[in-house]
Amino acid sequence: MQRGVESLLPSEEPVQHLGADGRLTPLGESAKPDDEALLEGYAALVAARRLNDQAYALVRQGRLAVYPSSHGQEACQVAASLVLGRRDWLFPTYRDSAAVVARGVDPVEVLVLLKGDWHAGYDPREHQVAPQATPLATQLLHAVGVAHAATLRGEDTVVMALCGDGATSEGDFHEALNFAAVFKCPVVFFVQNNEYAISVPLARQSVAPSLAHKGIGYGIPGERVDGNDLAALLSVLGDAVTRARDGEGPQLVEAHTYRMQAHTNADDATRYRNDADVQAWVHRDPLTRVETYLRERGLLDDAKAADLAEAAEVVAARVRDGLNTDVEPDHRTLFDHVYARRTPQLEEQAALVADELSRETATEEAR
Amino acid sequence: MTATTQAPAETSTPTAARGVEMLTMAQALNRALRDSMAQDESVLVFGEDVGPLGGVFRITDGLTAEFGEQRCFDTPLAEAGIMGFAVGLAMNGMRPVVEMQFDAFAYPAFEQVVSHVAKLRNRTRGALSAPIVIRIPYAGGIGGVEHHCDSSEAYYAHTPGLHVVSPSTPADAYTLLRAAIASPDPVVFLEPKKLYWAKGEVDLDAPAEEIGTARVVREGTDATLIAYGPSVPTALEAAEVAATEGRSLQVVDIRSIVPFDDETVCAAVRSTGRAVVVAEASGFASVASEIAARVTERCFHHLAAPVRRVTGFDIPYPPPKLEHFQLPSVDRILDTVDELNWEDA
Numbered sequence: 193m194q195r196g197v198e199s200l201l202p203s204e205e206p207v208q209h210l211g212a213d214g215r216l217t218p219l220g221e222s223a224k225p226d227d228e229a230l231l232e233g234y235a236a237l238v239a240a241r242r243l244n245d246q247a248y249a250l251v252r253q254g255r256l257a258v259y260p261s262s263h264g265q266e267a268c269q270v271a272a273s274l275v276l277g278r279r280d281w282l283f284p285t286y287r288d289s290a291a292v293v294a295r296g297v298d299p300v301e302v303l304v305l306l307k308g309d310w311h312a313g314y315d316p317r318e319h320q321v322a323p324q325a326t327p328l329a330t331q332l333l334h335a336v337g338v339a340h341a342a343t344l345r346g347e348d349t350v351v352m353a354l355c356g357d358g359a360t361s362e363g364d365f366h367e368a369l370n371f372a373a374v375f376k377c378p379v380v381f382f383v384q385n386n387e388y389a390i391s392v393p394l395a396r397q398s399v400a401p402s403l404a405h406k407g408i409g410y411g412i413p414g415e416r417v418d419g420n421d422l423a424a425l426l427s428v429l430g431d432a433v434t435r436a437r438d439g440e441g442p443q444l445v446e447a448h449t450y451r452m453q454a455h456t457n458a459d460d461a462t463r464y465r466n467d468a469d470v471q472a473w474v475h476r477d478p479l480t481r482v483e484t485y486l487r488e489r490g491l492l493d494d495a496k497a498a499d500l501a502e503a504a505e506v507v508a509a510r511v512r513d514g515l516n517t518d519v520e521p522d523h524r525t526l527f528d529h530v531y532a533r534r535t536p537q538l539e540e541q542a543a544l545v546a547d548e549l550s551r552e553t554a555t556e557e558a559r
Numbered sequence: 560m561t562a563t564t565q566a567p568a569e570t571s572t573p574t575a576a577r578g579v580e581m582l583t584m585a586q587a588l589n590r591a592l593r594d595s596m597a598q599d600e601s602v603l604v605f606g607e608d609v610g611p612l613g614g615v616f617r618i619t620d621g622l623t624a625e626f627g628e629q630r631c632f633d634t635p636l637a638e639a640g641i642m643g644f645a646v647g648l649a650m651n652g653m654r655p656v657v658e659m660q661f662d663a664f665a666y667p668a669f670e671q672v673v674s675h676v677a678k679l680r681n682r683t684r685g686a687l688s689a690p691i692v693i694r695i696p697y698a699g700g701i702g703g704v705e706h707h708c709d710s711s712e713a714y715y716a717h718t719p720g721l722h723v724v725s726p727s728t729p730a731d732a733y734t735l736l737r738a739a740i741a742s743p744d745p746v747v748f749l750e751p752k753k754l755y756w757a758k759g760e761v762d763l764d765a766p767a768e769e770i771g772t773a774r775v776v777r778e779g780t781d782a783t784l785i786a787y788g789p790s791v792p793t794a795l796e797a798a799e800v801a802a803t804e805g806r807s808l809q810v811v812d813i814r815s816i817v818p819f820d821d822e823t824v825c826a827a828v829r830s831t832g833r834a835v836v837v838a839e840a841s842g843f844a845s846v847a848s849e850i851a852a853r854v855t856e857r858c859f860h861h862l863a864a865p866v867r868r869v870t871g872f873d874i875p876y877p878p879p880k881l882e883h884f885q886l887p888s889v890d891r892i893l894d895t896v897d898e899l900n901w902e903d904a
Contacts, residue, residue, distance in 0.1 A: 337647015367640030
């Protein structure tokens with residue numbers, strides 16, 4: 193079935209329900225954000241911001257090798273997880289730790305990857321969260337496969353597949369959208385356009401009218417949304433999930449946001465962007481506007497805000513404790529999960545490491 | 560899924576003997592796919608032209624008709640897409656069997672194979688796995704134009720997490736493909752194109768086996784020829800000719816490149832004291848090189864001569880009218896055997 197181009201086009205401007213001043217836009221007025229959802233979302237935003245800042249600090253203290261922060265993108269992170277049901281799947285990238293935590297995964301397990309103990313620190317099956325993907329856009333195809341398997345079994349699972357603006361240039365992005373469209377898979381492709389792929393600005397990735405317009409080429413409806421507006425994100429992503437679950441196929445959502453910090457701690461953002469550009473986004477912070485709105489609605493007061501901050505602090509403390517505890521990784525894991533069963537060659541190599549260790553121990557004991 | 564109701568009756572009576580049939584390798588592969596799909600409804604077959612057409616080599620012939628288009632289907636023409644899609648299906652309980660239409664057409668999928676198919680189990684410490692079979696019509700000898708005749712096994716064999724197998728007979732094609740589909744790990748299944756139409760007896764009741772064993776396919780006492788896939792018939796032919804010249808050559812069919820059966824290969828080489836590895840792929844940094852190194856390390860004191868390799872040259876696969884120079888030939892194998900320090904014997 194061919195859809196008309198008009199039905200695939202994103203809105204003229206990114207959908208916004210809450211302005212940077214915390215007031216409802218005309219669109220927001222008619223959409224009537226759900227108070228409870230916004231309050232729940234705000235609590236998650238506070239927790240996400242605290243997680244980002246805690247992880248960033250842990251890099252400086254040498255407890256984490258590196259941390260790609262989503263500071264400034266927390267509304268996207270939180271919304272991507274909150275719109276999903278328990279049986280749905282989330283496919284995050286390395287920058288989406290806050291989204292993974294918002295889905296319920298233990299933050300200490302999430303940060304295992306960056307601590308260097310192992311690759312994926314959590315069991316993906318427990319919360320239906322795929323391992324955080326480092327090779328760009330590759331995970332989008334996995335998301336399509338997971339969705340198709342669910343459809344074949346008659347399940348109503350929806351898959352939320354995350355990527356950034358840079359990843360939209362990868363071939364796998366295009367192949368994933370095309371496969372999802374052809375097989376009509378229940379996938380929401382959610383692009384967090386934070387304007388930079390490490391140092392390269394969006395203009396070097398694409399001259400399309402918007403990234404959301406890219407859906408048209410695949411017959412997928414696109415929408416764009418203010419990525420720092422939690423209310424709009426919950427609405428747009430929530431609708432996309434509902435339509436996917438109802439059998440309408442995949443959708444593409446682009447959020448306009450900004451990476452407030454460098455790519456990682458190892459990056460120097462002053463080499464490619466001005467501080468003034470960054471400062472301009474401070475006024476569009478995703479937390480401030482929800483807080484302003486909730487306070488004006490009388491849904492949030494100082495006591496409640498303090499409770500949320502304290503809850504976030506408890507998690508931050510647990511993250512600190514977890515990452516300050518050194519666990520000697522088991523050398524046997526080097527060989528245990530390459531295959532379901534070790535090959536004879538891996539048995540030999542594991543024996544070699546065990547022998548090296550036993551001789552080291554013997555030498556130490558002899559001293 | 561439609562397959563549930565379409566499973567052939569034979570799955571409910573697995574003990575019913577089906578006997579030995581004379582089949583081409585293409586037919587044997589087709590039977591293996593059918594039998595595995597009938598046995599396990601999570602087995603999905605997909606790729607380019609594998610649906611109603613039955614694949615450009617007809618290996619998937621009739622599967623869409625028998626099992627429905629949810630079980631055997633065409634995809635968009637995008638190999639990375641096929642492979643990444645397979646990873647997701649495998650993550651969610653399916654057993655994908657994908658066809659890369661030709662060896663050299665599989666390269667777009669390489670990142671998905673190396674970064675995800677091969678590593679999914681490891682990076683999740685066993686929580687997830689990718690039981691995917693990657694079928695690749697493989698190697699030369701059919702007069703194919705460029706990009707249709709690559710011997711790409713070394714790329715896959717070098718990647719931890721993948722099993723790599725190549726059958727040389729219809730019987731092995733059947734049992735190895737059944738084993739590959741049943742394997743909990745990803746298997747790169749290299750189908751020698753030039754052997755697709757070679758006939759042989761296939762015991763459809765042969766007991767299931769696990770991947771990872773080599774086999775002595777011809778006994779001999781003077782030297783051991785080690786080969787796999789398309790080179791096995793050439794090695795056997797060389798041994799036949801050598802016998803008429805009074806030299807007894809043993810032939811080992813590797814069958815499984817990864818895991819490698821050191822035990823069988825080394826026992827064979829120790830019994831003769833001389834070895835030649837035969838493979839179509841370019842020799843530099845190849846599977847043949849790995850085999851030569853392993854045999855040398857493990858059998859050094861039993862060797863009367865250095866382990867030699869007869870491989871393709873280190874050139875892009877030649878055009879059809881020149882390909883006979885590239886393929887290991889009986890003469891080139893026998894010339895090499897002649898150089899194995901016989902004067903010291």
